[in-house]
Amino acid sequence: MTPFSRVTGVVAPLDRSNVDTDQIIPKQFLKRIERSGFGPYLFYDWRRTKDFVLDRPEYRGAGILVTGANFGCGSSREHATWALLDAGFRVVIAPSFADIFLSNCLRVGLLPVALAEADVRRLIELAGSRPGAQLTVDLGTQSIHAPGIDLSFAIDPFWRDCLLNGWDEITLTLKQEAEIAAFEARRPDWLPALTSPG
Amino acid sequence: MALTLAQKLWDRHLVRRVPAEPDLLYVDLHLVHEVTSPQAFESLRLNGRRVRRPDLTLATMDHNVPTAGGRERADAISQRQMQALEENCAREGIVLYGIGSPRQGIVHVIGPELGLTQPGMLIACGDSHTSTHGAFGALAFGIGTSEVEHVLATQCMRLFRPKDMAVTVDGSLPIGVTAKDLALSVIGRLGVAGGQGYIVEYRGSTVRSLSMEARMTVCNMTIEAGARAGMVAPDEVTASYLGGRPYAPSNWAQARSDWDELVTDPDASFDRELLIDAEELEPYVTWGTNPGQSVPVTSRVPAPRGEADERALAYMALEPGQAIQEIWVDRVFIGSCTNARLDDLRLAASVIRGRRVHPKVRAMVVPGSAAVKRAAEGEGLDVVFRGAGFEWRDAGCSMCLGMNPDILAPGERCASTSNRNFEGRQGSGGRTHLLSPPMAAAAAIAGHLVDVREMAS
Numbered sequence: 001m002t003p004f005s006r007v008t009g010v011v012a013p014l015d016r017s018n019v020d021t022d023q024i025i026p027k028q029f030l031k032r033i034e035r036s037g038f039g040p041y042l043f044y045d046w047r048r049t050k051d052f053v054l055d056r057p058e059y060r061g062a063g064i065l066v067t068g069a070n071f072g073c074g075s076s077r078e079h080a081t082w083a084l085l086d087a088g089f090r091v092v093i094a095p096s097f098a099d100i101f102l103s104n105c106l107r108v109g110l111l112p113v114a115l116a117e118a119d120v121r122r123l124i125e126l127a128g129s130r131p132g133a134q135l136t137v138d139l140g141t142q143s144i145h146a147p148g149i150d151l152s153f154a155i156d157p158f159w160r161d162c163l164l165n166g167w168d169e170i171t172l173t174l175k176q177e178a179e180i181a182a183f184e185a186r187r188p189d190w191l192p193a194l195t196s197p198g
Numbered sequence: 199m200a201l202t203l204a205q206k207l208w209d210r211h212l213v214r215r216v217p218a219e220p221d222l223l224y225v226d227l228h229l230v231h232e233v234t235s236p237q238a239f240e241s242l243r244l245n246g247r248r249v250r251r252p253d254l255t256l257a258t259m260d261h262n263v264p265t266a267g268g269r270e271r272a273d274a275i276s277q278r279q280m281q282a283l284e285e286n287c288a289r290e291g292i293v294l295y296g297i298g299s300p301r302q303g304i305v306h307v308i309g310p311e312l313g314l315t316q317p318g319m320l321i322a323c324g325d326s327h328t329s330t331h332g333a334f335g336a337l338a339f340g341i342g343t344s345e346v347e348h349v350l351a352t353q354c355m356r357l358f359r360p361k362d363m364a365v366t367v368d369g370s371l372p373i374g375v376t377a378k379d380l381a382l383s384v385i386g387r388l389g390v391a392g393g394q395g396y397i398v399e400y401r402g403s404t405v406r407s408l409s410m411e412a413r414m415t416v417c418n419m420t421i422e423a424g425a426r427a428g429m430v431a432p433d434e435v436t437a438s439y440l441g442g443r444p445y446a447p448s449n450w451a452q453a454r455s456d457w458d459e460l461v462t463d464p465d466a467s468f469d470r471e472l473l474i475d476a477e478e479l480e481p482y483v484t485w486g487t488n489p490g491q492s493v494p495v496t497s498r499v500p501a502p503r504g505e506a507d508e509r510a511l512a513y514m515a516l517e518p519g520q521a522i523q524e525i526w527v528d529r530v531f532i533g534s535c536t537n538a539r540l541d542d543l544r545l546a547a548s549v550i551r552g553r554r555v556h557p558k559v560r561a562m563v564v565p566g567s568a569a570v571k572r573a574a575e576g577e578g579l580d581v582v583f584r585g586a587g588f589e590w591r592d593a594g595c596s597m598c599l600g601m602n603p604d605i606l607a608p609g610e611r612c613a614s615t616s617n618r619n620f621e622g623r624q625g626s627g628g629r630t631h632l633l634s635p636p637m638a639a640a641a642a643i644a645g646h647l648v649d650v651r652e653m654a655s
Contacts, residue, residue, distance in 0.1 A: 020618075022621070023622075045626055070390060074618060078237075157218055173356065180353065183213045184353075188456065190452055194256055
C-alpha cells in the first residue's frame with residue numbers, strides 16, 4: 001500500500017446520503033481481473049445524466065470527495081475504492097461510512113474521514129460556493145485545513161499507523177505465525193475440511 | 199460473565215489480542231467466487247505467497263454465469279474471470295464447483311446445502327451477503343478483495359469487535375407473511391445504516407419457528423440494514439437441517455453437544471434491542487431505491503420526506519399516493535441468495551399452481567444451486583413454473599445484480615425476490631421492487647403488484 005501522510009487537493013461535493021457501491025462502480029465493470037483501470041467508470045450511470053456535479057470542469061482533478069452519510073453501502077466490491085483512487089481521489093469525507101467499504105478503504109490507502117454532520121455540511125458548502133477550493137488533509141496531525149476552516153478528525157490509531165507507513169496487513173499477520181499455528185492445533189476435529197482435488 | 203452468542207463465537211476464534219489493535223480471528227471456511235477473487239490471487243502470486251489452507255477454502259462460479267445455454271453464452275470478459283478462477287484453484291489445490299458441476303450454485307446457497315456451514319464457525323467470503331451463513335449460529339463476514347487475499351494467505355481476519363444488537367420477534371407470522379417480509383420490516387425500522395457497527399442476533403419465538411431457509415433469508419438481508427453480520431442461535435431445526443449432508447460432522451454427538459453451548463446467556467446484555475410483534479407484519483414491497491424504503495402492499499406510495507425520496511420516486515417513475523397494487527410490472531424474478539432455496543420455490547409454486555403468467559409479463563425462476571434445481575424438478579415444481587409460463591433457468595446470481603446476460607432493459611419494472619433495489623442494480627435504468635417469493639409469484643400472474651393474501655382466497 002502507498003503510504004498516506006498529507007494531501008492537498010480540490011474538494012468535490014457529492015451531496016447525497018446512502019451512496020451505494022453499485023453507483024460508485026456499476027456491476028458491468030467488475031469483470032476486470034486487474035486492480036487498475038476502473039477510474040473511467042466511476043459513478044458511470046450518474047455521469048451520463050445531465051449536469052452531474054463531478055462532471056463540472058471546476059472539479060476536474062479533485063482529490064478529495066465530501067459526501068453524505070453511509071457512503072459505500074451495499075455490495076462489498078473493493079472495486080469501488082479502486083475506482084475512486086484511479087479517478088484521483090485520495091480522501092473521502094462523510095458523516096459515516098458503511099462497514100465493509102470503510103474496511104476496504106483502510107486496506108487500499110484511500111483515507112476515510114468521518115466528521116460530524118455539521119462539519120461535513122460546511123465542507124460541502126465550501127466546495128459548492130467556491131468551486132475549485134482546496135483542502136489539506138493531514139493524517140499525521142489528524143486535521144483538515146482550508147482558509148477559514150480548521151477541523152480535526154478521529155481515526156483508529158492502528159489503521160492510522162498502517163496508512164502512514166504503508167504497512168501491508170498480510171506481512172503484519174504473517175509475523176504471528178506461531179500463534180496462528182497454535183490456534184490451528186487446538187481447533188475442534190469435527191469442523192469440516194475439503195479434500196484437495198489434485 | 200454473561201455473554202452474547204456473538205461474543206462467544208468471537209472468543210472462540212481469537213488467535214491474538216493486543217491492546218489498541220484489531221483482534222486477529224481465525225476463519226474456518228473461506229468461500230470464493232469468480233468476481234472478487236482474481237486480484238487477490240494475482241497479488242498473492244506476485245508476492246510469492248501460497249494459500250495457507252486450501253482445505254478450508256471452497257470456490258464456485260455464480261455472479262457472472264449465464265443461467266441458460268451454459269458457459270458459451272458468457273461474454274469474453276466473464277469467461278476470462280471464470281478461467282482465472284479455474285487456474286487459481288488448480289494452482290492452489292482449492293476445490294472448485296464450477297459451471298456444470300452438480301454442486302455449483304450461489305456461494306451462499308451451496309455452503310449450507312453441502313453442510314459446510316455449521317454452528318460455531320467463522321465464515322468469510324468476498325461478498326456482502328455472507329451474513330446468510332449466520333443463520334446457523336456462525337459468525338459470517340462479507341469482505342473486500344484485500345481481505346480475501348489476507349484470508350487466503352493467513353486464514354485470519356483482523357477486526358475490532360462490533361457491538362451487539364438483539365432483534366427479538368415474537369408471535370406467529372400471519373398467513374401470507376414470510377421471512378422476507380420480516381427482513382424488509384427490520385430494515386425499514388432500522389434504516390439502511392441503522393445496523394452500522396453491529397452484529398445482529400435474531401431471537402424470539404417467531405425466529406425459533408422459522409425453517410433454516412427462512413432464517414437464511416433474514417440473516418442474508420441483515421447487511422441491507424448496514425450491520426456487519428446477522429445470526430440465529432442453533433437449535434433442533436439447525437441440527438436436523440445439517441444431519442446427513444455431505445460435510446456434516448462425522449463426530450456428530452460431540453458436535454451436537456458443543457452446539458448446545460452456542461446461546462446467549464440469560465443475563466447477557468445488548469447494546470441495542472429492537473422488538474417486533476410478528477402478528478403486526480404484512481407483506482411488504484419496496485417503492486424506492488434502497489431496501490429501507492418499503493411499505494405494506496395494501497398501502498400507497500408515500501409522500502417524499504426530502505430530496506433523497508424525491509430522487510427515488512423520480513427514478514422509480516412513481517407518484518406519491520399511488521396505490522401499490524396499481525403498479526404494473528414487466529418482469530418477475532424469483533431467485534438470488536436471498537430467496538432461491540427449495541422452500542422459496544415451493545412457496546412461489548403454491549401460488550402459481552393452476553394459473554398463468556400475465557401475457558405482458560416475462561417471468562423467470564432461477565434456482566439458487568444445481569442441487570436446488572434437481573430437488574425442485576424431483577417434486578415437479580419445474581412443471582408448475584413452466585406450465586404457468588415461467589422460464590426455468592440454471593443456477594446463478596442471475597438478475598439479482600445483472601452481471602450476466604439476465605438484465606432489465608432501461609425503464610423496465612421488475613418484481614424481484616432479490617435483496618437490492620439500488621438504481622441500475624438489475625440493469626441500467628431498471629426499476630426494482632423487492633418482495634417475497636409468494637408475492638413475486640402473485641405479481642407475475644396479476645401483471646401488477648398485488649396482495650398475495652387476496653389471491654389465495
